[in-house]
Amino acid sequence: MKPPAPRTLRPRWRPGRSLLPLIAAAFALAAVLRIGDGIGLALALDTRSGASPTICPDPAANAALLRALEDREQKLALREGIIADRAQALRLAEARIDERLATLIAAEDALSKTVAVADSGADADVSRLVTVYENMKPKEAAPLFEAMAPEFAAGFLARMRPEQAAAVLANLTPEVGYSISVIMAGRNAGAPGR
Structure with missing residues (x-):
């Protein structure tokens, strides 16, 4: 019989050896994506008009738009001022109404007391006359x-x-x-x- 063949030892797996190529591949893919990121937009802009894209196609139109926006902003500011003035006038009117209402309530209370006194006085006078007529x-x-x-x-x-x-x-x-x-x-x- 033959003696058994010695076992061949397999190299032990090490985590660092097999991960290194994966990390390198991820970096390479990221670089390719970054380089190709703007290409689609550039191609789309180029095929749209046939000319190179510009940020301000018509400076006169932009100036007119800016003036229109400034005019609108001034009108809105004017409206805000008018609304603020009206709100202030309403607050003042409400304060005056509250003061007058308080004055009217106080006057009504005073008048009620005066009428009660007059009624009791008139009632006393009538009662006195009734007593006179009875006698x-x-x-x-x-x-x-x-x-x-x-x-x-x-x-x-x-x-x-x-x-x-x-x-x-x-x-x-x-x-x-x-x-x-x-x-x-x-x-x-x-x-x-x-």
């Missing part, structure tokens, strides 16, 4: 009630005690007594809930 003899009060307007007399009689009002009504002429009675009866006829 008068019905024969003495009747001529006064006949001289009054029927609506006015009805107001006093409605506030008097019923027995005193009846005595005064009994001393009035039938026509005046009837008209006052009709007014007193119809006072609350139009009130809601009736």
Whole structure:
């Protein structure tokens, strides 16, 4: 028998040896792409008009466009100024309206207090007169009630005690007594809930 053949050792794989050609190929590809990057654009521009491309084809048109843009910018600035002025005027008007509203509210409160005082004073005066008429003899009060307007007399009689009002009504002429009675009866006829 033959002795077994010695094993041949394969070289061990090293990471650095096989990666180096890959890195070199990536750099070469990047260089080719960079060189060829502008070629497509140059060819497209060249085939478009047959002439070399220029950045400013017509300086006069560009100047006219620039003037138009500047005019528009001036108009917009003018409009902004007008709008700002209007906004300021609106703010001032709102402030004046708020001040006047506050003044009106204060005046309304003061007027309400004055009316309340006047109403309570008038009510006290009427109550005092009712008391005077109640303390008068019905024969003495009747001529006064006949001289009054029927609506006015009805107001006093409605506030008097019923027995005193009846005595005064009994001393009035039938026509005046009837008209006052009709007014007193119809006072609350139009009130809601009736």
